[in-house]
Amino acid sequence: MEGKDLYDLICMRRSCRAYLAKQVAPDLLLQVIEAGRMAPSGMNVQQCHFIAIRKQELLEKIRALMEQIVANLDATTANPMLAQSIKLAKVGKHNFYYGAPTLIVVANRRDNANNVPDSAAALQNMMLMATAVGLGNCWINNLRWNGDAPPIRQFLEEIGVKQDEAVYGALALGYAVDAPKTALVRSGNVVDIWE
Numbered sequence: 001m002e003g004k005d006l007y008d009l010i011c012m013r014r015s016c017r018a019y020l021a022k023q024v025a026p027d028l029l030l031q032v033i034e035a036g037r038m039a040p041s042g043m044n045v046q047q048c049h050f051i052a053i054r055k056q057e058l059l060e061k062i063r064a065l066m067e068q069i070v071a072n073l074d075a076t077t078a079n080p081m082l083a084q085s086i087k088l089a090k091v092g093k094h095n096f097y098y099g100a101p102t103l104i105v106v107a108n109r110r111d112n113a114n115n116v117p118d119s120a121a122a123l124q125n126m127m128l129m130a131t132a133v134g135l136g137n138c139w140i141n142n143l144r145w146n147g148d149a150p151p152i153r154q155f156l157e158e159i160g161v162k163q164d165e166a167v168y169g170a171l172a173l174g175y176a177v178d179a180p181k182t183a184l185v186r187s188g189n190v191v192d193i194w195e
């Protein structure tokens with residue numbers, strides 16, 4: 001593979017926030033998860049725990065639990081995206097994973113000093129693989145922010161998150177409603193090179 005091909009793929013990846021109801025084919029799901037499994041981890045501990053939720057009943061359960069939490073947040077927040085989520089949650093129309101048919105939860109051990117970067121490496125690999133196989137995807141952080149709220153924690157343990165694990169991110173996955181967008185201009189991110 002040429003370096004340019006990988007760069008083009010990196011630029012093609014965009015956050016998708018509208019999905020078709022069609023479920024992700026099992027072989028594509030496995031390819032995406034495999035890309036996450038192949039991510040590096042500090043000291044090679046390999047402690048990521050991937051849990052793919054595809055059952056509509058479970059997706060709806062976690063959506064409703066999260067909606068209750070978001071509806072009770074302070075609506076005077078200066079964060080416009082959060083303000084919009086609170087507004088939607090108050091009228092029962094908030095879906096933190098945007099109705100994606102598959103949500104891959106990434107948990108890791110709380111006592112792993114690299115739990116955040118290890119999970120992030122896995123999520124980035126999965127986003128790129130999803131893009132490569134034509135699947136819309138979006139990093140979802142709500143389960144990280146609210147994973148210890150009692151009803152959410154209970155749900156997470158029901159789907160297999162272990163007592164010594166916490167959620168560090170999740171990936172919404174599905175077929176995008178809209179055609180692929182061009183890369184967002186990156187005007188931040190500072191680079192210094194010393195030669």
Ligand SMILES: Cc1cc2nc3c(=O)[nH]c(=O)nc-3n(C[C@H](O)[C@H](O)[C@H](O)COP(=O)(O)O)c2cc1C
Pocket residue numbers: 013014015017138139140141142184
């Ligand atoms: C660590 C991290 C957390 C994110 N959490 C969320 C999230 O909870 N919900 C969401 O809609 N997008 C989330 N995003 C997506 C970003 O908003 C998005 O990547 C950014 O706006 C750039 O747009 P692009 O992904 O289309 O290039 C997250 C991205 C990262 C890297």
